[in-house]
Amino acid sequence: MNIAVLLFDDFETLDVFGPVEVFGRLVDLYNITFYSLNGGQIKNRHGVSILTAKLEEVNKNLEIFIIPGGLGTRKEVENKLLRDKIKEISIFSKFVLTVCTGSALLASTGLLDNKTATSNKRAFSWVITNGTNVNWNKKARWTIDGKYYTSSGVSAGIDMVLGFISDRHGIEFARRIAFEIEYNWMEDKDNDTFKVE
Amino acid sequence: MNIAVLLFDDFETLDVFGPVEVFGRLVDLYNITFYSLNGGQIKNRHGVSILTAKLEEVNKNLEIFIIPGGLGTRKEVENKLLRDKIKEISIFSKFVLTVCTGSALLASTGLLDNKTATSNKRAFSWVITNGTNVNWNKKARWTIDGKYYTSSGVSAGIDMVLGFISDRHGIEFARRIAFEIEYNWMEDKDNDTFKVE
Numbered sequence: 001m002n003i004a005v006l007l008f009d010d011f012e013t014l015d016v017f018g019p020v021e022v023f024g025r026l027v028d029l030y031n032i033t034f035y036s037l038n039g040g041q042i043k044n045r046h047g048v049s050i051l052t053a054k055l056e057e058v059n060k061n062l063e064i065f066i067i068p069g070g071l072g073t074r075k076e077v078e079n080k081l082l083r084d085k086i087k088e089i090s091i092f093s094k095f096v097l098t099v100c101t102g103s104a105l106l107a108s109t110g111l112l113d114n115k116t117a118t119s120n121k122r123a124f125s126w127v128i129t130n131g132t133n134v135n136w137n138k139k140a141r142w143t144i145d146g147k148y149y150t151s152s153g154v155s156a157g158i159d160m161v162l163g164f165i166s167d168r169h170g171i172e173f174a175r176r177i178a179f180e181i182e183y184n185w186m187e188d189k190d191n192d193t194f195k196v197e
Numbered sequence: 198m199n200i201a202v203l204l205f206d207d208f209e210t211l212d213v214f215g216p217v218e219v220f221g222r223l224v225d226l227y228n229i230t231f232y233s234l235n236g237g238q239i240k241n242r243h244g245v246s247i248l249t250a251k252l253e254e255v256n257k258n259l260e261i262f263i264i265p266g267g268l269g270t271r272k273e274v275e276n277k278l279l280r281d282k283i284k285e286i287s288i289f290s291k292f293v294l295t296v297c298t299g300s301a302l303l304a305s306t307g308l309l310d311n312k313t314a315t316s317n318k319r320a321f322s323w324v325i326t327n328g329t330n331v332n333w334n335k336k337a338r339w340t341i342d343g344k345y346y347t348s349s350g351v352s353a354g355i356d357m358v359l360g361f362i363s364d365r366h367g368i369e370f371a372r373r374i375a376f377e378i379e380y381n382w383m384e385d386k387d388n389d390t391f392k393v394e
Contacts, residue, residue, distance in 0.1 A: 017214035024243030032244035046221030047229035049248040
């Protein structure tokens, strides 16, 4: 399965590389490529500079589209060109996975309207303004609504992707990956330790 | 404090970006730069391509040197040029932090001789061949011996760096960061859930 990871300036480091580590372990099953609106090096405030392809090069038979969060989302929700591209790709992608405030970016396209979603627990008041018709869930570690998976903050992206792997390949398979990366997988998607009451 | 992160081809994604996420949260305190032997783009099998500076540009008053693991370490322990550079930088750096099989790379320089260290629990039989005089600890999540911090596999790098932050800034400060990144910090460095008996 082909995975497209969206990057933009000031993405959150672990939002991206937690999921990439998990999918990357399954190199025979998943092929990861990084994209940004204009391609080239994308940087964040952690000193990371990653080489990306252009979003317009994403293949139409994409299986998984990953949208991370980070401080950059505050700016990018106002970027109509990027929003339109996210909407176009999310419609044809077989699955769309958001981490942290990446759900605000996706919500801003309208595609999460009347769907269940979650986000970073400490950014919720801002996130929900980007999708007033979304059924926001403040207790979930991650949510699934049709082809849309959305996770809570930062590390929760790892739990969600392990959940995604579990849904496709079985829970024992997902547990083995968690074991290999020595990660204490929070398996219950509905009860986040970090939930907001 | 200046942080130099060592990269080489086929580094493990989360070994690098777990610690970078934690230190990156403290942008006013820590400044992260990525380095490799020859500089330029460094790639791994997860599709990641990161821009790096040359190791020879690392400033002599470096505070923190991070050495990740990954499949690439199998090749790099044979790379005398890199080993010599790692040794030189580790000697002048105020602290040296290794993640996963990164401890094998550091051990191959001799600097861990007669010191306590740990590594990935599933790579232990190979790791210990790189430092027969090291006091290898198979139960620790991470170890501290003087200026050397070494962690167990992949995600354990996050726990170790939270421990490092705790040692410098207090445990409540470290707990707040864990909370912000919604990470269940394994606070007990001496008892790894993934330990080998």
